[in-house]
Amino acid sequence: MLKLPIYLDNNATTPLDPRVLEAMMPYLTDVFGNAASRNHPFGWAAEEAVDYSREQIAKLINCDPKEIIFTSGATESDNLGIKGVFEMYSQKGNHIITATTEHKAVLDTCKHIEKLGGKVTYLPVNEQGLISLEELEAAITPQTILVTIMYGNNETGTIQPIREIAKIAHSHGALFMTDGTQAVGKIPVDVIADGIDIMAFTAHKMYGPKGVGALYVRRKNPRVKVTAQMDGGGHERGMRSGTLNVPGIVGLGKACELAMQEMAADTARLSAMRDRLERELLTLEESYVNGSREHRLPHVTNISFKYVEGEGLMMGVKDLAVSSGSACTSASLEPSYVLKALGLSDDLAHSSLRFGLSRFTTDEQIDYAINHVKEAVTKLREMSPLWEMFKEGVDLSKIEWAEH
Amino acid sequence: MAYSDKVIDHYSNPRNVGTLDKSKKNVGTGLVGAPECGDVMRLQIEVDEATNTITDAKFKTFGCGSAIASSSLATEWLKGKTVDEALAIDNMEIVEELALPPVKIHCSVLAEDAIKSAISDYRVKNGLPALELSHH
Ligand SMILES: Cc1ncc(COP(=O)(O)O)c(C=O)c1O
Numbered sequence: 001m002l003k004l005p006i007y008l009d010n011n012a013t014t015p016l017d018p019r020v021l022e023a024m025m026p027y028l029t030d031v032f033g034n035a036a037s038r039n040h041p042f043g044w045a046a047e048e049a050v051d052y053s054r055e056q057i058a059k060l061i062n063c064d065p066k067e068i069i070f071t072s073g074a075t076e077s078d079n080l081g082i083k084g085v086f087e088m089y090s091q092k093g094n095h096i097i098t099a100t101t102e103h104k105a106v107l108d109t110c111k112h113i114e115k116l117g118g119k120v121t122y123l124p125v126n127e128q129g130l131i132s133l134e135e136l137e138a139a140i141t142p143q144t145i146l147v148t149i150m151y152g153n154n155e156t157g158t159i160q161p162i163r164e165i166a167k168i169a170h171s172h173g174a175l176f177m178t179d180g181t182q183a184v185g186k187i188p189v190d191v192i193a194d195g196i197d198i199m200a201f202t203a204h205k206m207y208g209p210k211g212v213g214a215l216y217v218r219r220k221n222p223r224v225k226v227t228a229q230m231d232g233g234g235h236e237r238g239m240r241s242g243t244l245n246v247p248g249i250v251g252l253g254k255a256c257e258l259a260m261q262e263m264a265a266d267t268a269r270l271s272a273m274r275d276r277l278e279r280e281l282l283t284l285e286e287s288y289v290n291g292s293r294e295h296r297l298p299h300v301t302n303i304s305f306k307y308v309e310g311e312g313l314m315m316g317v318k319d320l321a322v323s324s325g326s327a328c329t330s331a332s333l334e335p336s337y338v339l340k341a342l343g344l345s346d347d348l349a350h351s352s353l354r355f356g357l358s359r360f361t362t363d364e365q366i367d368y369a370i371n372h373v374k375e376a377v378t379k380l381r382e383m384s385p386l387w388e389m390f391k392e393g394v395d396l397s398k399i400e401w402a403e404h
Numbered sequence: 405m406a407y408s409d410k411v412i413d414h415y416s417n418p419r420n421v422g423t424l425d426k427s428k429k430n431v432g433t434g435l436v437g438a439p440e441c442g443d444v445m446r447l448q449i450e451v452d453e454a455t456n457t458i459t460d461a462k463f464k465t466f467g468c469g470s471a472i473a474s475s476s477l478a479t480e481w482l483k484g485k486t487v488d489e490a491l492a493i494d495n496m497e498i499v500e501e502l503a504l505p506p507v508k509i510h511c512s513v514l515a516e517d518a519i520k521s522a523i524s525d526y527r528v529k530n531g532l533p534a535l536e537l538s539h540h
């Protein structure tokens with residue numbers, strides 16, 4: 001029997017892989033030392049575990065283990081990367097370039113930078129969710145110290161042209177940072193080949209535990225530094241103080257090791273499953289994929305169903321744990337700013353569903369999801385006056401709706 | 405968001421979904437809301453002119469579960485009522501019956517508006533002045 005509801009919200013968070021938990025267990029129990037304790041074996045064992053995790057992470061993203069700064073997650077990493085560069089490079093300039101579809105951890109940090117007197121350019125995206133390289137280049141000024149563009153989008157899965165963006169940033173003497181949260185562990189991310197100087201990511205999007213992440217900070221060509229945003233004991237080469245979350249860090253390392261081993265197989269399986277889900281749901285009339293289908297994470301699809309209302313739709317797909325176009329910051333009925341940035345109207349943004357598959361998603365679950373969504377959309381459309389009008393050929397934009 | 409059992413019941417088994425022939429003189433149609441606001445409700449009544457009684461009511465709603473439930477409930481209540489009795493339906497009765505939380509009160513307001521708008525349409529078709537529709 002299928003267990004309901006089915007979890008298809010893996011862009012929000014993934015379940016912990018049992019193998020990750022197993023690796024973490026000793027560090028939650030017997031091996032409890034503080035990795036900064038230099039005087040006894042308890043500390044040494046913890047430090048050894050932390051260093052091993054650095055190696056596991058470094059292998060996955062092709063960096064040096066010393067280039068990993070552990071944090072509490074991607075939000076902190078985004079803050080540290082952006083604010084840290086803004087402070088460290090204030091002599092050089094005060095301009096940062098980002099995009100309108102970034103995660104709030106980046107956007108709100110940039111808003112904060114503006115309050116501090118910095119200048120920020122928010123690049124628009126096209127209907128595919130991609131920024132324009134020409135617009136990026138045109139936005140760069142001699143004051144530009146940082147270009148920060150996410151790797152893969154959390155709502156649509158759209159992958160930006162990272163290498164080209166890095167080249168443009170570097171050719172103008174700016175650093176390139178990326179929020180790799182949704183990409184690391186899912187697709188090959190190589191900080192050398194990609195030209196990444198700083199990268200934020202987190203364990204809980206790749207089958208690791210919550211509350212632990214990292215910031216990759218390049219140490220050579222060029223040597224990058226970020227000003228610490230928390231004062232304290234000077235851990236992590238002075239860039240991030242605070243006693244290390246050893247079990248979490250061990251979990252992040254293990255998650256990276258597993259990702260490395262299983263990425264190819266996971267990608268093949270999940271993209272086939274995702275494509276099947278998408279193909280089936282697109283057999284519903286007036287349904288549209290949001291974002292680029294060509295440049296996209298393998299396990300994600302975001303689909304809008306016209307003429308059904310978002311909240312009603314969520315209620316109709318109660319057997320699925322998915323996100324709607326009111327996404328991440330939930331609780332508000334605001335349509336997703338990411339989908340709006342792609343040019344979607346409020347109603348299409350509201351009536352979208354985001355499916356994020358995981359290593360643990362089964363074909364049986366996808367079969368169920370397909371039928372469940374088809375039933376809900378069909379039923380809601382039978383109940384929708386807009387659908388009836390559309391079917392009768394009424395041009396809805398020509399109707400004078402009572403203002404409300 | 406947790407929905408009340410009654411909302412879930414109306415959402416899962418909506419009563420009186422459908423369309424009446426709006427070309428008929430004794431059918432009144434109310435279409436309220438707007439797609440950009442996330443809710444559009446169409447409510448129709450068929451009136452027995454001799455007794456001024458509503459003999460049939462149908463709805464179609466594009467909206468959240470509470471809006472669907474409010475309009476479904478409204479059609480149930482309308483059948484058998486006289487037009488004057490129907491006019492007296494207050495949105496707060498819907499709120500109470502469906503146990504709608506404060507953020508969902510506007511869904512019931514929409515249902516009340518739809519009732520009044522359908523009655524007004526019926527009146528106009530039958531040579532009576534339109535109702536003053538208060539827009540909440
Ligand atoms: C793209 C992106 N950046 C940052 C975050 C925040 O990550 P964390 O929950 O580890 O702070 C998320 C997760 O919601 C995300 O999807």
Ligand code: FES
Nearest residue numbers: 443467468471511
């Ligand atoms: S119709 Fe707007 S929330 Fe119910």
